[in-house]
Amino acid sequence: MFDLITEMFSYAFMRRAFVVTTILSASVAPVGAFLVLRRLSLAGEAMAHAITPGVVIGFVTAGLSVMSLLFGGLIAGLGVAVLTAYLARNTILRSDASLASLYLIALAVGIFILSAAGSAVPLKSFLFGSILGVDDASMILVGGVATVTLVTFALILRPLIMSTCDPVFFESQFKRPWIVDQGFMFLLVLNLLAAFKTLGTLMAVGLMILPATAARYWSGTITAQLGLGFIFSLLSCWLGLTLSYVMPETPSGPAIVLVAGAIFVLSALFGPLGLRGQFNGTKKP
């Protein structure tokens, strides 16, 4: 075991991957917790698909550079988020149906462009991530996103809690309630992009949702859920990266999400608010 760790950390790319996923865990944990609390778990998955055309266009026009992926993904993600809110507010469709329609269009556009661009596109790492892809620029991106995310959360935490717990009351009290809602979607898109290199577009949201849903089984307070979500994310990343190292053909994204999935199953089985609680007659929230 010690030999494995020593060997693993002798490679610069593995050291980078561990550092980057540790920072990423701190950043995605609060986003994931609120995605679950706001009943947006599936919307997170949809947004992960929605950023695809922006990332692909960025890649096709400027190569696999961090800035092109960041701007392309941000424009696509925020475009879908704003259009979803607009359609939900001004037409008969609710936000889930609006988002589903728009993300499917965005995904189709992304895959169409990706296919048209030919074999030069590293499809597998694009969809599932690669620990080999973590360069200096990626580390700066993840560090920057984590800083923006944590500072923004400190600023909007209480309004975010209010808007999640009682959106009608929140709308009645704040002049511009959309700032908090759209600000949260902005953080979601930013974190999906930050997780893109390591986890890929299809797996990025897994590191947000699974640790957060697992944490929900253990605690009835937001503070504890945020803390546990971070610990579960961290464990998933460290164990997943090790798994991906031991089995070189395995992309890092699915390996990390698989470990997160195992934590979720264990939490559902043994957490006080999971199946065990139900069998013991504990009242579930």
Added chain:
Amino acid sequence: MTPIVTIENLCLGFGRLSLFDGLNCDVKPGSILAVVGANGSGKSTFVKTLLGLQSPIEGRIEWPTGKPAEIGYLAQLTEFDRRFPIRVRDLAAMGAWQGFNPFAGLNKTTRNRVDVALEMAGILDLADHPLHTLSGGQLQRALFSRVIMQDAPLILLDEPFSAVDQYTEQHLLSVIETWQSEGRAVIMVLHDLSAVLDHCTHALLLGNGRASFGTVNDILTPDRLVAQGYMSSSQASWMFRGQANGGAR
């Protein structure tokens, strides 16, 4: 006494569909206005319009002494997420949102105010309980404590007694009367006419495209209630039995 809010020729609805029109009324400090009407007559729409969540089709809402910095609001229980992982005291503290500091916890004064609000709502002993363990009545008391924390001159309550037992209703009505004695104006959507008659000073009856405003005894007459579709004539006869020319009792 200067009214808190004055409404002139108000017409509410959705798009071109009008729910009612021609409403003129004013709400003074220390008054309790009951909004009464059949389902779909525009009661909640009226409350949401006062909050600024919806625009009127026509008419004006004036605030003679300036729009209050805060309007107390209790929405219908159906719109609340009971599974949200916070304690009762955290929910009450939301009422003091204007004093929140993003980088600090609640100060001692606010924490004391939360305790007083919970005591007034009769649930201080449940202060540290998570929301999901509360019954419907206890949750409504917790939401009342949040309104108390808002400390607003105008309070809007949308069906505040729809999911509570008689004992809780009586307690919450006593809270509302305390607000009245403090000079706050209360507007509440109610279905229970006996509560309206016993505790409200004014009534706004909505229905059949019309809006009637006045004192409770002037508005809640059998003829009006039937004419505006709130009840059938046989129901009105039963409710107003034994009375001559008076309101329902």
